[in-house]
Amino acid sequence: MAPQIAPSILSADFARLAEDVARIADSADWVHVDVMDNHFVPNLTLGLPVVQALLQHSTLPLDCHLMIEDPDRWAPEYAEAGAKSVTIHAEAAKAPIRTLRTIRAAGARAGLGVNPATPVDGFEDILGEIDMLLLMTVEPGFGGQRFLDVVLPKVRRARELIKGRDLPIWLQVDGGVSAETIERCADAGADVFVAGSAVYGADDPAEAVGKLRAQAEEATAKADW
Numbered sequence: 492m493a494p495q496i497a498p499s500i501l502s503a504d505f506a507r508l509a510e511d512v513a514r515i516a517d518s519a520d521w522v523h524v525d526v527m528d529n530h531f532v533p534n535l536t537l538g539l540p541v542v543q544a545l546l547q548h549s550t551l552p553l554d555c556h557l558m559i560e561d562p563d564r565w566a567p568e569y570a571e572a573g574a575k576s577v578t579i580h581a582e583a584a585k586a587p588i589r590t591l592r593t594i595r596a597a598g599a600r601a602g603l604g605v606n607p608a609t610p611v612d613g614f615e616d617i618l619g620e621i622d623m624l625l626l627m628t629v630e631p632g633f634g635g636q637r638f639l640d641v642v643l644p645k646v647r648r649a650r651e652l653i654k655g656r657d658l659p660i661w662l663q664v665d666g667g668v669s670a671e672t673i674e675r676c677a678d679a680g681a682d683v684f685v686a687g688s689a690v691y692g693a694d695d696p697a698e699a700v701g702k703l704r705a706q707a708e709e710a711t712a713k714a715d716w
């Protein structure tokens with residue numbers, strides 16, 4: 492799959508979300524929405540009502556990343572509301588298989604997210620339930636953090652597992668993805684790139700997306716996976 496860019500609105504202006512989403516509508520593939528509950532992560536952002544409102548204004552599909560304590564309860568609601576991708580965290584879900592299946596049944600792509608210190612090998616047996624694996628490349632909770640290089644071997648390992656099973660699973664990296672780090676992520680095997688501050692911190696967010704995409708495409712073309 493060609494690399495996809497998913498700007499995170501965590502770094503957008505929360506008072507002008509619809510306008511900030513419109514700024515990347517012609518250049519990005521997804522709008523990445525960070526839902527945080529101040530329990531799973533030490534930050535509070537937005538929830539279902541804001542996602543429902545954004546769905547009325549976005550021409551891009553929404554990729555909802557639930558950094559919340561009870562994803563089993565809430566994930567199906569995001570999918571039913573119209574989010575095209577819903578990611579739950581492995582560290583938080585109590586019934587991940589049931590929840591992933593419910594997300595799919597509601598017509599959305601089912602994502603499983605893991606924090607930097609969570610290994611991916613334990614999830615090999617449930618890869619068939621997943622449409623996207625999200626590897627956090629910072630500790631979740633805040634935008635603008637420094638990329639954790641220590642996660643790159645896990646990106647490689649995840650790509651190997653996906654390839655070994657010949658499954659059409661997307662591999663997303665999230666956190667500290669920028670012009671400085673995106674090539675290393677693509678080289679290791681990522682194909683969906685979340686970028687918050689690198690996009691919304693730029694003077695021209697659409698142009699920033701285009702540059703990130705070009706870098707990811709070039710690195711992917713040279714990669715050995």
Ligand SMILES: O=C(CO)[C@H](O)[C@H](O)COP(=O)(O)O
Pocket residue numbers: 499501502523525556558629630631632633634635636665666667668685686687688689
């Ligand atoms: O999930 C997140 C934080 O938990 C954000 O999506 C992520 O950090 C994006 O922001 P940036 O690109 O600035 O790191």
